[in-house]
Amino acid sequence: MKPRTLCLVAVAVVASALTAPLAQAKPAAKPVAITQYLHGTQQYGELQKPAGQGDYAVMDGKAPAGTSARSSGVTNYVGGPNTECAGNTLFPVWVGAVDGTPTGNATVDLFLQTAGSGSFEVRLFSNVGEQLCNADYPGTIGSETVTFTSGQDKATVVLKNINPKHKPVGSLMLQITPVLSAPPYVARVQYDATAANSRITFSCLPKAGKTSC
Numbered sequence: 001m002k003p004r005t006l007c008l009v010a011v012a013v014v015a016s017a018l019t020a021p022l023a024q025a026k027p028a029a030k031p032v033a034i035t036q037y038l039h040g041t042q043q044y045g046e047l048q049k050p051a052g053q054g055d056y057a058v059m060d061g062k063a064p065a066g067t068s069a070r071s072s073g074v075t076n077y078v079g080g081p082n083t084e085c086a087g088n089t090l091f092p093v094w095v096g097a098v099d100g101t102p103t104g105n106a107t108v109d110l111f112l113q114t115a116g117s118g119s120f121e122v123r124l125f126s127n128v129g130e131q132l133c134n135a136d137y138p139g140t141i142g143s144e145t146v147t148f149t150s151g152q153d154k155a156t157v158v159l160k161n162i163n164p165k166h167k168p169v170g171s172l173m174l175q176i177t178p179v180l181s182a183p184p185y186v187a188r189v190q191y192d193a194t195a196a197n198s199r200i201t202f203s204c205l206p207k208a209g210k211t212s213c
Contacts, residue, residue, distance in 0.1 A: 031103055031203040034213055036060055036096040038174070038191035038198045045072025045092055045189075056087065056129075059096035059174060059200065069193035071113065074120050076178040076185050083177055085133040086125045086140075092176040092189050095129060098204060100213035101167045102126070106142055106159040106202035108174070111190040112152055118178075118185035119147040122157050124200075125173040126164040141165070145179060148187065168207050174200055 036059040042048045048057055057072075072092035087093055108122050124142040132138055142159030176189055191198035204213035 029206045029208065029210065031205050032100075032212055033201065034061070034098075034102075034204045035199055035201045036172075037063055038094050038189075038200075039064070040070040040072070040192050043068075043070055045070065048072075056093045056095045056173070059094040059172075064192045064194055064197050066193050067195070069111070069190040069196035071188040071190045072176075074176050074178055074187045074189060076118055076120075076180065076183070078180060078184055082133055083180060084137045085131060086123075086128045086138055086175065087131040087173060088133070088175065088177070089131060091178070094174045096172050096174075096200075098126075098169045098172050098213055100204040100206045100210070101169055102141070102162050102164060102172065102202050102204050104161065104203045106162050106200055108157050108159065108200045110146075110155045110157075110176075110198045111196035112148065112155060113188040113190060114148050114150055114152050114185070115187070116183065116185035117147075117149045118183055118187065119145055120187065121145050121177040121179055122159065123175045123177055124159055124162060125175070126169045127166055127171055128173045129171060162202065168205075172200075 038059050040048055040057045122144055123140045125138060126141050128138055141164050142162040144157045144159055146155045146157050148155055189198060190196035206213050
């Protein structure tokens with residue numbers, strides 16, 4: 001084989017070796033939109049679980065089909081209970097399965113019944129499936145305070161730049177926590193009905209090789 005021919009063959013082999021990994025590389029996963037609806041098994045959320053146990057209500061991608069809303073109370077006790085708790089069984093709490101990494105902003109739409117003006121905090125935790133308080137409190141991956149007026153029937157809150165510490169995430173916990181400095185009030189979150197489909201919407205980055213969360 002002539003020297004010029006050998007040179008051309010060598011160049012072709014090197015070029016092929018350099019470009020082959022690029023051709024074989026899989027495209028990076030793109031975030032997908034996830035909506036999880038709040039559900040319950042009892043008409044009143046306070047009856048769903050015994051106090052002190054972690055059998056939480058569920059949120060998932062199945063939209064409610066019923067017409068009768070369930071509800072769970074948010075009561076401002078002014079002097080308690082402990083607000084440094086994730087999964088506090090005295091507050092409305094939902095847990096939803098996730099198989100990826102939530103990212104960006106999360107939007108929470110809550111249908112309400114309110115008597116009096118006040119405020120509560122919407123808190124989002126990752127990988128929490130039990131009540132964790134005080135020294136064990138894990139901190140949120142997103143939180144925002146909602147201020148409402150008497151008779152207000154809906155609140156929408158955006159949790160900005162949610163960023164889980166441990167990635168990927170196996171579950172998200174949504175908790176409604178009263179703001180104790182607010183005046184005394186009673187409010188209820190309505191959910192699990194077509195006209196009261198309280199929900200959380202967020203973007204999720206799937207695991208490597210996956211296309212969904």
